[in-house]
Amino acid sequence: MDFRFDIVRDYLPLLLRGTVYTVCISLASIALGSILGLGVGLGKMSRYWFLRWPMHAYINFFRGTPLLVQIYMVHFGLIPLLYGKTDAIAAAVTALSLNAAAYTAEIYRAGIQSIDKGQTEAALSIGMTPWQAMRSVVLPQAVRRMIPAFGNEFIVLLKDSSLVALIAAPEIMYWSSAMKNQYIRVWEPYLTAALIYFILTYTLNKLLVLLERKVA
Amino acid sequence: MASAHRPIIQVTNVSKRFGKHEVLSDISLDVAPREVLVVIGPSGSGKSTLLRCLNLLEQPSGGEIVIDGKPLLAKETNIVAVRAELGMVFQQFNLFPHLKVLDNITLGPVRVRKWPAAKARDKALELLRKVGLEDKAGAYPASLSGGQAQRVAIARALAMEPKIMLFDEPTSALDPEMVGEVLAVMKRLAKEGMTMVVVTHEMGFAREVGDRVLFMEQGRIIEQGEPKALFERPQQERTRAFLSKVL
Ligand SMILES: Nc1ncnc2c1ncn2[C@@H]1O[C@H](COP(=O)(O)OP(=O)(O)OP(=O)(O)O)[C@@H](O)[C@H]1O
Numbered sequence: 001m002d003f004r005f006d007i008v009r010d011y012l013p014l015l016l017r018g019t020v021y022t023v024c025i026s027l028a029s030i031a032l033g034s035i036l037g038l039g040v041g042l043g044k045m046s047r048y049w050f051l052r053w054p055m056h057a058y059i060n061f062f063r064g065t066p067l068l069v070q071i072y073m074v075h076f077g078l079i080p081l082l083y084g085k086t087d088a089i090a091a092a093v094t095a096l097s098l099n100a101a102a103y104t105a106e107i108y109r110a111g112i113q114s115i116d117k118g119q120t121e122a123a124l125s126i127g128m129t130p131w132q133a134m135r136s137v138v139l140p141q142a143v144r145r146m147i148p149a150f151g152n153e154f155i156v157l158l159k160d161s162s163l164v165a166l167i168a169a170p171e172i173m174y175w176s177s178a179m180k181n182q183y184i185r186v187w188e189p190y191l192t193a194a195l196i197y198f199i200l201t202y203t204l205n206k207l208l209v210l211l212e213r214k215v216a
Numbered sequence: 217m218a219s220a221h222r223p224i225i226q227v228t229n230v231s232k233r234f235g236k237h238e239v240l241s242d243i244s245l246d247v248a249p250r251e252v253l254v255v256i257g258p259s260g261s262g263k264s265t266l267l268r269c270l271n272l273l274e275q276p277s278g279g280e281i282v283i284d285g286k287p288l289l290a291k292e293t294n295i296v297a298v299r300a301e302l303g304m305v306f307q308q309f310n311l312f313p314h315l316k317v318l319d320n321i322t323l324g325p326v327r328v329r330k331w332p333a334a335k336a337r338d339k340a341l342e343l344l345r346k347v348g349l350e351d352k353a354g355a356y357p358a359s360l361s362g363g364q365a366q367r368v369a370i371a372r373a374l375a376m377e378p379k380i381m382l383f384d385e386p387t388s389a390l391d392p393e394m395v396g397e398v399l400a401v402m403k404r405l406a407k408e409g410m411t412m413v414v415v416t417h418e419m420g421f422a423r424e425v426g427d428r429v430l431f432m433e434q435g436r437i438i439e440q441g442e443p444k445a446l447f448e449r450p451q452q453e454r455t456r457a458f459l460s461k462v463l
C-alpha cells in the first residue's frame with residue numbers, strides 16, 4: 001500500500017480550514033449547550049411539574065434518538081421553519097447545542113445534587129433567595145465537581161460534530177470526504193481526518209487535566 | 217426571664233408531619249426579647265424540626281408562628297426577609313468551602329443587605345475579632361479546626377445583625393476540647409442581650425446561661441421552667457428519666 005502524501009498536502013489548506021470550523025462549531029455548541037443545559041437541568045429538579053415534565057421529556061428525547069436524526073430535523077425542518085431557508089452552520093450549531101443541553105443538564109443535576117443540603121440551608125438562613133443560594137453557593141461548588149464530566153461531554157461533542165459533514169457544513173469530515181471523492185482514495189483522507197481529531201481531543205484532554213488541577 | 221415585652225417569637229399550636237409521621241404535635245411557646253431558651257430532649261424528639269420551623273427551613277403542617285410581629289405562615293409575608301432577621305448556627309457548621317473565611321461572613325451583608333464591600337469587610341473583621349479569629353480572615357474553611365469553624369459560622373450569622381439567633385446543637389460535632397471556646401462565644405452573646413434559642417446537650421450551659429429550659433419528647437413539650445428548678449425538681453416522670461440519663 002502506498003500512501004500519497006502529495007494529495008494530503010494538496011488538501012491540507014482545506015482540511016485546516018475545516019479544522020477551524022470543527023473547533024468553532026464545537027466551542028459554540030458546548031457553550032450554548034451548557035447555558036441551555038443549566039436551564040433544562042434546573043427545570044428537571046423543579047418543584048413544579050409543569051417545568052419538570054417538559055424538561056424530562058426533552059432530555060429523554062435528545063438522549064434517546066440518534067444525533068444524525070436530530071441534525072436532519074434541525075437542518076431540513078427547524079431552521080427553514082424559523083428563517084425560511086436553511087443554513088448548514090446554523091443547523092449544525094443548533095442541533096449540537098440542543099443535544100449537548102440534554103447531556104449537560106444531567107451533569108448539572110448530578111453536580112448540584114452532590115452538594116450537601118446544609119449548604120443551601122446555610123445560604124437561606126442568611127437571607128439569600130433560593131436563586132442566590134444556587135448562584136453564589138451551590139453552583140460554584142458543583143461546577144468544580146462537574147469539570148471532568150463536562151470535559152468528557154466536550155470531547156464527545158467534538159467527535160460527534162463530524163456528523164454535520166452530512167448536511168455540508170464545511171468542517172473536517174466534509175473536506176476529507178471531498179478528498180476521497182476526488183481521488184477515489186480511502187486511507188489518505190480518513191487517516192488524516194482521524195489524526196486531526198486525535199490531536200484535538202488529546203490537546204483538550206491535557207487542558208482539562210490542567211484545569212482540574214488548578215481548581216482542585 | 218419574665219418580660220413585660222411582647223414576645224419576639226410566638227409559636228401557637230404548631231404541628232409538623234413528614235408523610236404520616238407526626239414529628240411536632242401542637243407546640244405552643246413564646247420567647248421574650250433578650251431571653252435565652254434552651255431546648256433539650258432525646259434524639260428524634262423534634263428539636264431540630266422545631267428550630268427549623270422558626271425560619272421556615274421546614275414548613276409547618278399547621279399552627280401559627282409570629283416572629284417580631286410578622287406572621288410567618290401568612291401568604292403576604294416575605295419569608296426571605298424574615299430569615300435575614302434570624303441567624304442560624306448548624307451542628308455541621310455548613311461554612312461555604314469555596315469561600316475564604318472573610319467572604320463567608322460578608323456574603324450575606326453584601327448580597328442580601330446590599331452593603332458596600334468595605335462596610336461588610338469592616339463588620340466581618342470586627343466579628344472575627346469578637347470570636348477571636350481575626351488572623352483567619354484569609355483562610356479557607358477546610359484549614360480550620362471544628363471549634364474555629366463553628367465560631368466563624370456564628371460570626372457569619374451575626375454579620376446579618378439578626379434579632380434572634382438559633383443554635384442547633386452547635387457543639388455536638390466538636391472534639392471535647394473545642395466545646396468550651398464555642399460556648400464562651402455564645403455566653404458573651406447571651407450577656408449582650410441577644411435573643412437565643414439553643415438546642416443543646418450541654419446541661420452546664422443550659423444551667424448557667426439559659427433563662428428557661430424546655431424539655432421535648434416525641435414532638436411535644438413535656439415540661440419547661442427555670443433551669444435550676446427544672447434540673448433539680450422536674451415535675452414530670454419523663455423529664456426525670458431523661459435527666460437521669462444525661463446529667
Ligand atoms: N426531612 C425529613 N423527612 C422525614 N422525616 C424527618 C425529616 N426530618 C426529620 N425527620 C424525622 O423527624 C423526627 C424528629 O427529627 P429531629 O431532627 O427534629 O429530631 P431531634 O430532636 O433534632 O433529634 P437529634 O437530637 O437526633 O438531632 C425524627 O424521627 C426524624 O427521623
Ligand SMILES: [Mg+2]
Pocket residue numbers: 263264265384385
Ligand atoms: Mg437535631
